[in-house]
């Protein structure tokens with residue numbers, strides 16, 4: 001097989017922002033080798049038809065992560081399917097913010113509300129090896145993926161999974177509450193492929209995108225341990241509104257930026 005030619009042709013068809021990288025990942029996946037092996041020389045396999053089918057999916061706008069069935073988060077490899085949001089690098093801001101507030105011995109109890117693929121709870125349990133966790137989601141299909149990801153990274157023995165509408169039936173207290181809830185306004189325009197392929201229940205939260213915060217922030221005083229913190233992802237223009245929802249629940253809050261310098265998380269603690 002002419003690997004270089006295969007990658008060139010695929011990249012030309014894929015287009016978009018990262019055609020060459022997308023093509024390398026997809027061709028490697030179709031041929032059953034790593035991207036590194038692909039680039040080091042001709043792998044001893046040759047199913048060009050499999051490549052063609054996957055390239056066609058990418059050219060039609062399907063995200064690479066769904067085509068490969070995996071996405072990296074916090075340097076860990078996560079299984080993803082169209083039942084879960086593809087974990088974003090910006091969401092690592094939440095783990096960084098939590099790390100700055102705790103040491104090696106704490107948190108001991110961690111909650112992840114709306115866990116999706118399990119990215120946040122698995123990253124957190126990896127970071128704090130003595131901690132135990134609860135992960136909830138309203139989507140049973142997402143919870144099944146989260147469980148598999150917890151298994152894959154050896155933390156499922158320290159994590160309970162709950163199918164729940166936010167905090168319903170969840171007993172605290174927790175030292176750390178993490179959540180990346182849906183926060184897109186119903187009318188907001190999204191990047192290519194997002195609205196078409198990722199689950200709507202993971203993205204949208206009412207007319208102004210704040211519905212999920214209105215539900216889960218008032219539960220935080222009940223869920224948080226006395227010296228606990230809640231770290232919630234936000235849209236970059238939502239900090240003031242989410243802090244106000246917190247103040248109404250007697251929570252003190254601060255804002256954390258992502259690597260691009262935009263507001264990305266609100267951190268709450270009890271007054």
Ligand SMILES: C[S@@+](CC[C@H](N)C(=O)[O-])C[C@H]1O[C@@H](n2cnc3c(N)ncnc32)[C@H](O)[C@@H]1O
Pocket residue numbers: 084085086087088091113114115116117118119120136137138139142164165166179180181182183201202203
């Ligand atoms: C933006 S995704 C985040 C997924 C994952 N935590 C991440 O950061 O990649 C939001 C998640 O919240 C879940 N969700 C939406 N409404 C919910 C509700 N009422 N109760 C619990 N989870 C909910 C969705 O199913 C989805 O998995």
